[in-house]
Amino acid sequence: MTISLATEGLSKVFRLFLQGDVRIPVLADVDFAVHPGECVALTGPSGAGKSTLMRCLYGNYGAGSGRILVRHRGALVDLAAADPMLVREIRRETLGYVSQFLRVIPRIGARDIVAEPLRARGVAPEAALARATELLTRLNLPPRLHGLPPATFSGGEQQRINLARGFAADYPVLLLDEPTASLDPVNRQVVVTLIAEAKARGAALIGIFHDTEIRDQVADRLFEVLPIQDAA
Amino acid sequence: MSTPLLTARDLTLRFGRIAALDGVGLEIHPGEVVAIVGESGSGKTTLLRVLSGLMRPDGGEVSYLGQDVLGMSEAARRRLMRTEWGFVHQNPRDGLRMAVSAGGNIGERLMATGARHYGNIREQAAHWLTRVEIDPARMDEVPAKFSGGMQQRLQIARTLVTLPKLVFMDEPTGGLDVSVQARLLDLIRALVADLGLAVLIVTHDIAAARLLAHRMLVMRHGVVVESGLTDRVLDDPQHPYTQLLVSSVLAA
Numbered sequence: 001m002t003i004s005l006a007t008e009g010l011s012k013v014f015r016l017f018l019q020g021d022v023r024i025p026v027l028a029d030v031d032f033a034v035h036p037g038e039c040v041a042l043t044g045p046s047g048a049g050k051s052t053l054m055r056c057l058y059g060n061y062g063a064g065s066g067r068i069l070v071r072h073r074g075a076l077v078d079l080a081a082a083d084p085m086l087v088r089e090i091r092r093e094t095l096g097y098v099s100q101f102l103r104v105i106p107r108i109g110a111r112d113i114v115a116e117p118l119r120a121r122g123v124a125p126e127a128a129l130a131r132a133t134e135l136l137t138r139l140n141l142p143p144r145l146h147g148l149p150p151a152t153f154s155g156g157e158q159q160r161i162n163l164a165r166g167f168a169a170d171y172p173v174l175l176l177d178e179p180t181a182s183l184d185p186v187n188r189q190v191v192v193t194l195i196a197e198a199k200a201r202g203a204a205l206i207g208i209f210h211d212t213e214i215r216d217q218v219a220d221r222l223f224e225v226l227p228i229q230d231a232a
Numbered sequence: 233m234s235t236p237l238l239t240a241r242d243l244t245l246r247f248g249r250i251a252a253l254d255g256v257g258l259e260i261h262p263g264e265v266v267a268i269v270g271e272s273g274s275g276k277t278t279l280l281r282v283l284s285g286l287m288r289p290d291g292g293e294v295s296y297l298g299q300d301v302l303g304m305s306e307a308a309r310r311r312l313m314r315t316e317w318g319f320v321h322q323n324p325r326d327g328l329r330m331a332v333s334a335g336g337n338i339g340e341r342l343m344a345t346g347a348r349h350y351g352n353i354r355e356q357a358a359h360w361l362t363r364v365e366i367d368p369a370r371m372d373e374v375p376a377k378f379s380g381g382m383q384q385r386l387q388i389a390r391t392l393v394t395l396p397k398l399v400f401m402d403e404p405t406g407g408l409d410v411s412v413q414a415r416l417l418d419l420i421r422a423l424v425a426d427l428g429l430a431v432l433i434v435t436h437d438i439a440a441a442r443l444l445a446h447r448m449l450v451m452r453h454g455v456v457v458e459s460g461l462t463d464r465v466l467d468d469p470q471h472p473y474t475q476l477l478v479s480s481v482l483a484a
Contacts, residue, residue: 017472106414
């Protein structure tokens with residue numbers, strides 16, 4: 001079966017030099033794979049390393065050891081060994097990430113934030129903005145807010161902008177870190193639909209969902225991330 | 233994989249007993265924004281000056297699209313600086329001609345690359361003033377009458393009007409009020425993305441580096457102690473000094 005993303009022996013240890021070089025092992029020998037059209041939910045107790053794993057998969061945290069294979073332009077590429085230029089290319093074309101919190105940019109309106117990944121791929125401004133408006137509308141963000149910088153928006157509104165941004169570009173692989181945490185039931189269902197649509201077009205999704213009801217609606221499989229001492 | 237625009241290898245420079253650059257190397261590719269961060273005295277401005285040919289190192293190589301920057305004549309370097317390169321100084325007075333009108337500051341750089349038609353030059357100057365959010369009606373005023381933020385925006389317009397391939401920026405928001413800084417950073421961000429410029433920016437402002445740069449080099453005592461993708465360096469710093477730098481920033 002084709003692999004969209006896989007890890008092989010992925011490990012991560014944090015070294016904190018300012019705290020007397022404390023070493024905190026978080027991930028040890030993680031092996032898992034995701035295929036086109038499926039959604040895998042990461043489970044495990046708080047602090048087990050689910051978010052750390054997600055950040056490693058995006059290249060936001062460096063992998064300590066092991067490989068992170070991503071199908072990019074038809075071939076499996078090791079993200080853990082890729083140089084920054086290649087990581088940027090993979091993030092532009094292949095790998096999307098919806099973080100828990102929106103990083104706002106001063107003076108940039110919501111619609112432009114959502115359209116930005118499409119613009120980076122060379123999509124014409126009108127088409128990118130139309131797609132952004134479509135997604136913001138589906139996520140029930142009032143049109144009067146579309147042009148405003150989201151710094152002062154509520155947590156739920158910011159999260160919907162983050163989601164619209166993540167789903168705008170039809171990434172083949174999409175990482176979702178608590179995508180529904182601050183959403184009301186109506187918008188949670190919109191996210192469930194967006195995930196179903198992404199699966200239908202062949203995207204592979206990996207998510208952390210604290211809301212088990214949502215998780216059971218979207219996940220095809222669970223992958224348990226165990227705290228290191230339990231796994232050993 | 234694209235060919236790098238600028239490549240530097242093993243640069244060394246000492247000021248007496250102090251190593252300002254100690255074996256520094258880097259590459260910058262077309263369209264890439266690279267930030268050099270570090271505390272005062274870490275060698276970051278020296279590095280920028282050496283890379284742009286303003287200062288000679290004791291040893292090492294710098295090449296721009298295959299040309300030896302350190303070996304080229306002063307005339308050839310000045311020609312590069314007028315055409316394919318740009319330099320944005322921390323103090324706009326170092327990059328502007330204060331006695332020449334705003335439009336003249338922009339037009340002068342265009343004329344240095346061969347533009348001759350007065351009407352076109354004026355039209356381009358007006359266009360660039362608008363792009364950096366200065367009212368084109370103020371085209372005939374001298375920059376001395378502008379605020380610090382406006383002067384800095386004018387310097388950016390003057391630098392970018394010739395559509396350089398590579399722009400060096402030395403603390404471009406350094407002397408400005410915080411509110412003005414945000415506007416300038418946003419402007420730089422938009423222009424760089426629209427024009428596909430390669431930028432090497434020296435800053436001690438970590439938040440500015442996160443906003444603007446694709447890649448980051450952390451310098452200390454003349455040495456690049458860590459480099460990589462901006463968000464990786466800031467969110468998962470590997471070197472003790474980078475950890476100190478990141479943990480010392482107040483989250484606003």
